[in-house]
Structure formats: C-alpha cells, structure tokens
Amino acid sequence: MFVLAVTGAIFAIVFSLLVYAVAKFRRRNDDGREPPQVYGSNQVEVAWTVIPILIVVALFMATARVIADIQKASPSADAVEVVAIGHQFWWEYRYPELTVVTANELHVPVSDPRHPTPTFIKLLSADTDHSFWVPRLAGKTDLIPNHPNRMWIDPHEPGLYLGQCAQYCGAQHAKMLLRVYVQSREEFDRWVQSQTQPAHMNIDASEGQRIFETTACINCHSVAGTVANGRFGPDLTHLMSRETIAAGAAANTHDNLRLWIRKPDAIKPGSLMPAMELSDRELDAVTAYLETLR
Amino acid sequence: MSADSITWPRAETAVHPFVDKLHEWVTTVDHKRLGILYIIYALVFLMIGGIEATVIRIQLIRPHNDFVSPQVFNRMFTMHGTTMIFFVVMPVLFGFANYLIPLMIGARDMAFPRLNAFSFWMTAFGGLLLYFSLIGANGLYGAGNAPDVGWFAYAPLTSQTFSLGHSTDFWTLGILVSGFGSIGTAINIVATVICMRCPGMTLAKMPLFAWLNFVMAGMVILAMSPLTAAQIMLLVDRYLGGHFFDTQAGGSAVIWMHFFWIFGHPEVYILVLPAFAFASEIIPVFSRKPIFGYSVMVAATVAIGFISMSVWAHHMFTVGMSSKANTFFVLSTMAIAVPTGIKIFNWLATMWGGKIEFKTPMLFCVGFLFQFLVAGLTGIMLGCAPFDWQLGNSYFVVAHFHYVIVGGILFTTFAAFYYWFPKMSGKMYSETLGKLHFWLFVIGFHLTFDFMHIPGLLGMPRRIYTYEPGRGWDIWNLIVTIGVVFQALGVVVFVANLVWSYLKGETACSDPWDAWTLEWSTPSPPLACNFAVIPKLKSRRPLWDLKHPDDPDWKYE
Numbered sequence: 008m009f010v011l012a013v014t015g016a017i018f019a020i021v022f023s024l025l026v027y028a029v030a031k032f033r034r035r036n037d038d039g040r041e042p043p044q045v046y047g048s049n050q051v052e053v054a055w056t057v058i059p060i061l062i063v064v065a066l067f068m069a070t071a072r073v074i075a076d077i078q079k080a081s082p083s084a085d086a087v088e089v090v091a092i093g094h095q096f097w098w099e100y101r102y103p104e105l106t107v108v109t110a111n112e113l114h115v116p117v118s119d120p121r122h123p124t125p126t127f128i129k130l131l132s133a134d135t136d137h138s139f140w141v142p143r144l145a146g147k148t149d150l151i152p153n154h155p156n157r158m159w160i161d162p163h164e165p166g167l168y169l170g171q172c173a174q175y176c177g178a179q180h181a182k183m184l185l186r187v188y189v190q191s192r193e194e195f196d197r198w199v200q201s202q203t204q205p206a207h208m209n210i211d212a213s214e215g216q217r218i219f220e221t222t223a224c225i226n227c228h229s230v231a232g233t234v235a236n237g238r239f240g241p242d243l244t245h246l247m248s249r250e251t252i253a254a255g256a257a258a259n260t261h262d263n264l265r266l267w268i269r270k271p272d273a274i275k276p277g278s279l280m281p282a283m284e285l286s287d288r289e290l291d292a293v294t295a296y297l298e299t300l301r
Numbered sequence: 302m303s304a305d306s307i308t309w310p311r312a313e314t315a316v317h318p319f320v321d322k323l324h325e326w327v328t329t330v331d332h333k334r335l336g337i338l339y340i341i342y343a344l345v346f347l348m349i350g351g352i353e354a355t356v357i358r359i360q361l362i363r364p365h366n367d368f369v370s371p372q373v374f375n376r377m378f379t380m381h382g383t384t385m386i387f388f389v390v391m392p393v394l395f396g397f398a399n400y401l402i403p404l405m406i407g408a409r410d411m412a413f414p415r416l417n418a419f420s421f422w423m424t425a426f427g428g429l430l431l432y433f434s435l436i437g438a439n440g441l442y443g444a445g446n447a448p449d450v451g452w453f454a455y456a457p458l459t460s461q462t463f464s465l466g467h468s469t470d471f472w473t474l475g476i477l478v479s480g481f482g483s484i485g486t487a488i489n490i491v492a493t494v495i496c497m498r499c500p501g502m503t504l505a506k507m508p509l510f511a512w513l514n515f516v517m518a519g520m521v522i523l524a525m526s527p528l529t530a531a532q533i534m535l536l537v538d539r540y541l542g543g544h545f546f547d548t549q550a551g552g553s554a555v556i557w558m559h560f561f562w563i564f565g566h567p568e569v570y571i572l573v574l575p576a577f578a579f580a581s582e583i584i585p586v587f588s589r590k591p592i593f594g595y596s597v598m599v600a601a602t603v604a605i606g607f608i609s610m611s612v613w614a615h616h617m618f619t620v621g622m623s624s625k626a627n628t629f630f631v632l633s634t635m636a637i638a639v640p641t642g643i644k645i646f647n648w649l650a651t652m653w654g655g656k657i658e659f660k661t662p663m664l665f666c667v668g669f670l671f672q673f674l675v676a677g678l679t680g681i682m683l684g685c686a687p688f689d690w691q692l693g694n695s696y697f698v699v700a701h702f703h704y705v706i707v708g709g710i711l712f713t714t715f716a717a718f719y720y721w722f723p724k725m726s727g728k729m730y731s732e733t734l735g736k737l738h739f740w741l742f743v744i745g746f747h748l749t750f751d752f753m754h755i756p757g758l759l760g761m762p763r764r765i766y767t768y769e770p771g772r773g774w775d776i777w778n779l780i781v782t783i784g785v786v787f788q789a790l791g792v793v794v795f796v797a798n799l800v801w802s803y804l805k806g807e808t809a810c811s812d813p814w815d816a817w818t819l820e821w822s823t824p825s826p827p828l829a830c831n832f833a834v835i836p837k838l839k840s841r842r843p844l845w846d847l848k849h850p851d852d853p854d855w856k857y858e
Binding site: 010011014017018021022024025028029032033034035037041042043044045046047048051052055056059060063066067070071073074075077078079095130132134135136138140142143145146147148149151152153154155156157169170171172173174175176177178179180181182184255276277 | 370371372375449451455457458462463548549551552553554555588589590591593594595596597619620621623624627628631632635636638639642643645646647649650652653654655656657658659667670671674675678679681682685686687688689690691693694695759760762763764765766767768769772849852854857858
C-alpha cells in the first residue's frame with residue numbers, strides 16, 4: 008500500500024504539471040517571437056535529483072523489510088509440509104509426514120492467527136518451468152527443475168482458492184489450474200484420513216479394473232494397493248474425492264471422465280495423455296471402475 | 302552511373318530500368334538509403350507483428366474461445382514478441398540513427414559504410430530466417446512450425462525433449478544472425494560519433510540524438526554478447542550433446558534466465574534511449590525552446606546506460622533467489638528510476654514557458670510523456686519484489702511493458718516519422734491524416750493497455766490461450782480487444798499518409814519546422830554527399846545562431 012501511495016502521489020503531481028504545461032503554454036496568436044530561451048537551472052536539477060533519491064531510499068527500505076519477512080520465515084512444528092511437483096500440465100502433491108499422495112487439488116488446514124498452522128510448500132518440477140500462483144493466498148514462486156524452491160501460505164479464512172500455473176510450460180499451460188481447499192482442522196484431518204486409505208475394491212468394477220491394469224494406463228497412473236504404480240500421470244487412488252479432472256480443466260462428472268479417457272484432446276488439446284483407442288464397452292467399464300476410486 | 306555521384310536535386314537523370322534501380326538499393330552503402338531500408342523493413346514487420354497481436358486478442362476476446370488452437374496461439378505470442386523487438390523496433394531505431402547521425406554531426410556518411418550495409422543485410426536475413434520456420438521447420442522429426450517457446454525461450458522448454466523439430470532452432474538462428482547486424486551498427490555508431498564530428502562540434506555540442514544513440518550503441522556491444530553466447534550454448538545442448546541448460550543431466554534452467562536477462566534488460570533500454578533521442582529533438586523544436594538541462598540529460602543517459610546493466614534479475618524475482626539477491630535487484634531497479642525521472646522532468650521543463658505547436662510530431666511526443674510517466678511508475682511498482690511476486694508474469698506486466706514499448710517507444714517513433722519524413726522524402730505529409738492517426742491510435746492504445754492492467758491485478762497470468770469464465774476477467778479482455786481495432790485503423794491511416802504523401806504530397810523545403818540542428822540545413826532530401834561544404838559551428842544549435850545572429854546560443858552556453 009505504501010508503494011501504491013507513493014507512486015500514486017508522484018503520478019498525480021507530474022500528471023497535473025504536464026496537463027498544465029500543455030494547456031498554458033500553447034502557442035497563441037501573438038507577435039511570433041520566440042519565447043525566452045532557458046537552457047537549464049542547476050538548483051532545479053539538484054532538487055529533482057535529490058527528492059527522487061530520497062523517495063527511492065524510502066521505498067527500498069520498506070520493500071527490503073517485506074522481502075525479509077517473507078523469505079526468512081521457517082516452518083514451525085505445527086506447520087503442514089507439502090511437496091508440490093509440477094508436471095506438464097498437472098500438479099502432484101505429496102505430504103511426506105502425513106503420507107498422502109494426491110494431484111491437482113491441494114487441501115490445507117486453515118490457520119488461526121493466534122496459533123498459526125501455516126503450510127510450507129516445497130516446489131519441484133519433473134519437466135519444465137512452472138509457477139504456483141494462487142493470488143489470494145500468496146505471491147507466486149516458480150517450480151524449476153533441478154532448482155528446489157519453497158514458499159508458505161498462512162490462510163485465515165476457509166474456502167476454495169483458485170489460481171493457475173504462471174510460467175509458460177508448453178501447449179496446455181493455460182489449463183494447468185490450481186484449486187486450494189482451505190479447510191477447518193477437523194475437515195482437513197478427515198480428508199487426510201481418507202486419502203491415506205488404499206483404493207476401494209469393488210467386485211462390480213473388476214472388468215474395468217482388468218482393462219485399466221492390462222492396457223497402458225498403469226504406465227502413467229498409480230492406484231494404491233493395486234499393481235498400478237506409474238508416476239508420469241496423476242495418482243488416481245482417490246480420484247472421486249476431487250471436484251475436477253485434468254488439473255481443473257473439467258468438472259469431475261461421468262460424462263467428462265468418459266470423454267477425457269476417450270479423447271483427452273477434446274478437453275485439453277496438447278495434454279500428454281494419449282487417447283487409448285478403447286471401444287465403447289471398454290470405456291464404460293473403465294469409467295465405472297474409476298468411479299469406484301473414492 | 303553510380304548512385305554515389307553528386308547530383309543536384311531535380312537535375313535530369315537518365316531513366317533507370319527497374320533492375321538498375323533495384324541493384325542500386327541492394328548494393329548501397331549510403332547511410333541514408335540503408336536508413337530507409339531499415340525503416341521500410343521495420344514497417345513491414347510492424348504489420349506482421351500487429352496481425353499476430355490481433356490473432357492473440359481475438360482468441361482472448363471471450364473465455365474458452367476457439368478462434369485458434371492452443372498450439373497456434375503459443376506460436377503467435379512467441380512470434381509477436383520476437384518480431385516486434387528484433388525485427389521492428391531495433392531496425393526502425395537503427396534506421397533513424399543511420400539516417401540522421403551523420404547529417405546531425407556534419408559528416409558525409411557513417412564511419413564504416415560497408416559494415417553498415419553488411420549489418421542491415423544480416424538483420425534482414427535474421428528476420429527472414431525466423432519467418433522461414435513457418436514453412437521450413439517441419440524438419441526430419443516432422444514436428445514444429447513457427448517457434449512456440451515464448452520470446453525469451455526459457456530452458457528446459459527449448460531442449461530437444463520438449464521442443465521437437467526445428468522451430469526453436471529458427472528462433473535461435475534468426476536472432477543470432479540479426480545480433481551480428483546489431484553489433485555492426487553499434488560499432489559504426491560509436492566510431493562515427495567519436496571520429497567524424499565536424500569542426501567546432503565537441504561532444505558537449507553534439508545533439509542529444511547523437512548522444513543517446515552513442516550510449517545505446519555502447520550498450521548493444523555489451524549486451525548482445527551474453528545473448529549470442531546463450532544461443533550458441535543452446536545449440537550445443539540441442540545438437541552437440543551439451544547439457545548447459547539440460548536440467549535432467551544436472552544443467553541449470555536458471556543460468557539461461559541470467560544470460561537472457563543480462564541481455565534482455567539492457568535491451569529494453571537500448572530500445573528506449575533512441576526513443577528518448579527523438580523526444581529530445583522534437584519537443585524543443587515544437588516548444589520553441591532549447592532542451593532544458595542538456596548536460597544533465599547527457600549525465601542521466603550515461604547513468605541509465607550503466608545502471609541498466611545491473612537490474613536484470615528483476616525479471617527473475619519469482620525464481621527463488623536469496624533474499625539478499627532479491628533485495629539488491631530491488632535497489633538497482635529503483636535506482637534507475639532516478640535518472641529516468643530526471644529526463645521526464647527536463648522535457649516538461651523544456652515545454653514550460655514555451656510556445657507549443659501541436660503538430661503531429663508534438664502530439665505523439667506529448668502522448669509519450671504522459672504514457673512513459675505511467676509506464677515508469679508501474680515499473681517501480683513491479684520493481685518492488687513482493688509486488689512482483691503477485692503481479693509478475695501476469696497481464697499487469699504485459700500492460701506495463703506495452704505501455705513502455707507502444708506508449709513510449711512507438712509513439713516517439715511515429716513522431717520521428719512525421720518529423721523527418723519531409724527531410725527524407727522531400728514531401729510534406731498530410732497534417733489532417735497525421736492528426737487522425739494520432740487520435741485513433743491514442744484511443745485504441747488506452748482502451749487496450751489501460752484496461753489490460755486489471756486482469757493482471759485480478760490474477761490472469763500471461764501466455765494463456767484461454768481462460769475460465771467466472772474469474773472476473775471477461776469484460777476487461779473484451780475491452781482490451783476492442784482497442785485493437787482503433788490501433789489498427791490508426792496504423793492504416795499512417796501508412797496511407799506516408800504512401801500518398803510520398804507520391805502526391807506538396808514539396809517540402811529544407812527546414813519546414815524552423816529547427817536548429819544541422820540536418821535541416823541540407824535540401825530535402827539531402828544530397829548524396831550530405832554537405833557540399835563541411836559545416837563549422839560554435840554552439841549546440843547552429844541554425845539558431847544563423848537565424849538569430851543578435852542572440853546566438855554560443856554567447857550563453
């Protein structure tokens with residue numbers, strides 16, 4: 008706000024002077040003589056050098072303090088630790104201490120200002136540069152391969168916070184969306200509980216599970232407790248606990264899920280999930296299987 | 302029969318067949334002709350870059366639009382940025398510098414005329430190489446088209462893993478090749494300014510135009526090298542098994558950013574100093590007063606030249622540098638605001654107490670002053686790292702730098718076109734069409750770039766081919782796109798004015814603006830040799846001295 012006030016004031020002053028000059032010093036119909044030829048003024052030059060230097064010093068000091076506050080914070084014992092790994096074009100989240108592995112929708116506990124429980128996020132990348140930007144939670148920090156970064160958020164209000172990848176990472180950079188669910192402590196703990204369970208087994212979906220496990224799906228995807236342990240694509244163990252698929256590109260409905268499996272390019276052209284050329288029957292079976300992964 | 306023989310204006314010359322004429326132009330080493338070649342080249346690419354921008358804006362006019370595919374969109378913004386910076390703004394500024402510096406310092410040509418020609422053709426070839434990617438990049442791997450890696454081409458997106466085919470290579474080579482042209486021109490400008498000033502013109506009496514281009518040239522020589530090195534390293538990574546930027550083999554993506562921005566930040570000052578040069582010549586003439594604070598303007602320019610070499614990592618605030626590093630770059634970025642602000646105050650003081658004539662060149666310069674003020678202030682905001690953590694890589698930044706480049710540099714370039722068109726072509730342009738261009742363009746510019754700040758503030762990142770509805774961005778994107786129509790119309794009027802005036806305009810005298818620097822003492826257009834007799838002078842405004850023998854500058858300087 009301080010920066011805004013200072014730049015706003017500078018703008019107002021100089022803008023008014025400009026407007027005044029343009030209005031007052033127009034050539035009017037007069038004797039056609041040239042105006043007084045003024046070459047300069049040392050005093051004026053000194054004034055408008057020194058004052059800006061002072062302003063710069065003030066702005067700099069204010070800024071330096073904020074930088075230190077943000078960058079020097081370190082996790083307390085109550086902080087939640089998350090590792091976020093950027094992929095083309097989805098987000099992988101791992102909670103090392105809580106042994107949770109999920110994708111695309113980040114859940115964190117709300118933080119009480121009197122007993123803060125911030126979330127510290129370590130930022131890694133599996134491929135190109137990405138950037139984690141949820142404006143209402145924090146400034147952005149990039150995910151750069153071979154260059155781990157970290158950031159923290161300290162949300163005081165529960166709710167759903169939206170953002171998206173903010174560093175161009177390829178064809179579907181635009182649909183690498185972020186959804187951060189800030190929840191009460193109880194809801195968060197319940198979510199963690201359900202996420203640490205292995206996949207639900209359902210005998211009625213065994214045909215779909217068989218197709219899933221014998222085609223290339225398991226090369227990329229994991230489902231805890233089954234043979235599927237691919238790391239290239241999102242973990243699907245609790246797919247149905249998410250509100251969206253394809254990193255927020257579509258709502259997690261039956262039709263969207265089926266369409267996504269049939270033809271990812273229909274939702275996210277250029278995403279790295281290939282169309283598996285399944286028949287209608289196979290598609291129905293696989294979709295039904297995935298819908299059991301709550 | 303050579304183009305370099307001295308001819309009097311409007312003398313009878315034999316009718317040249319088209320091929321002879323073409324040959325003259327292709328083999329010319331005359332700084333005036335090369336200047337015009339640069340300028341026309343830049344105008345053509347301005348149209349092309351403008352079309353690319355229009356495609357971008359049509360795609361973004363509403364959420365989930367499908368005017369173009371994501372792949373085409375990504376090529377559009379890459380080509381738009383690369384074209385505008387390397388093949389529009391740099392050539393047009395080099396063109397004006399080439400044309401005007403010898404005339405302003407009383408010389409017959411640049412120091413190295415053949416290097417001058419070589420530099421132009423290298424620049425031109427670089428642009429053609431970049432655009433050849435549209436047809437040529439479907440190489441052995443069958444993938445790729447125009448480059449789609451963004452104009453700053455961050456690693457590792459540019460590695461073979463993520464950029465198949467040859468599109469990235471055309472980007473790399475096009476810029477590499479044109480970089481040699483830039484360095485050649487820069488060497489020429491430095492040598493010309495140092496060695497070829499006419500008698501009496503000490504450096505302290507040289508027009509500010511020459512000073513600003515001189516400092517710009519020094520910066521080009523320093524700044525192009527890191528870019529050239531980075532391009533070569535990228536080619537080594539892509540083809541010779543190198544791993545400079547290959548993060549999967551221990552290379553560093555961040556080091557590409559450092560190399561690129563050590564070039565990239567001085568680059569934008571390289572673009573802006575010649576724009577300041579135009580303003581510093583035009584504002585005094587139309588205010589009817591000398592530039593206020595000449596020595597301070599020179600000192601500020603040199604300061605900007607130096608400080609701009611130390612601010613580059615403000616493009617990298619979000620990359621995860623240490624707080625010490627971030628703090629240093631905040632300081633240097635804010636420091637550069639001081640000399641830049643001083644310049645704005647000096648231009649304002651030049652107008653103060655004057656008798657301002659609002660002809661088209663001055664209209665564009667006044668627009669420049671307002672807009673550059675805003676651009677500088679949004680720059681200060683972004684220079685404050687925590688602000689940049691929110692607003693960096695968003696449409697706020699896109700709005701900021703377009704405010705500088707379009708609102709600042711392009712406006713003064715338009716001013717320069719109108720101001721020196723009579724000198725270069727021997728004809729007067731239509732003042733009515735000029736003013737129409739100005740008003741159309743200013744309305745379009747503000748519709749587009751004022752409102753573009755808002756989606757940035759609301760969280761819209763850049764380089765996205767579409768966006769979700771319900772984020773509050775829709776209406777602003779619509780307004781931003783509508784502004785494009787006015788700007789396009791303005792540019793059409795501009796080009797029409799140039800062409801029509803060249804063919805049918807009134808003949809211009811040698812000094813239509815009652816100006817004071819040496820180029821206005823030559824005929825319009827000048828003789829091939831510029832000056833029949835090399836001038837001698839005693840002050841910064843030799844023509845003022847001639848016109849006001851009772852009140853010459855050299856009594857007061």
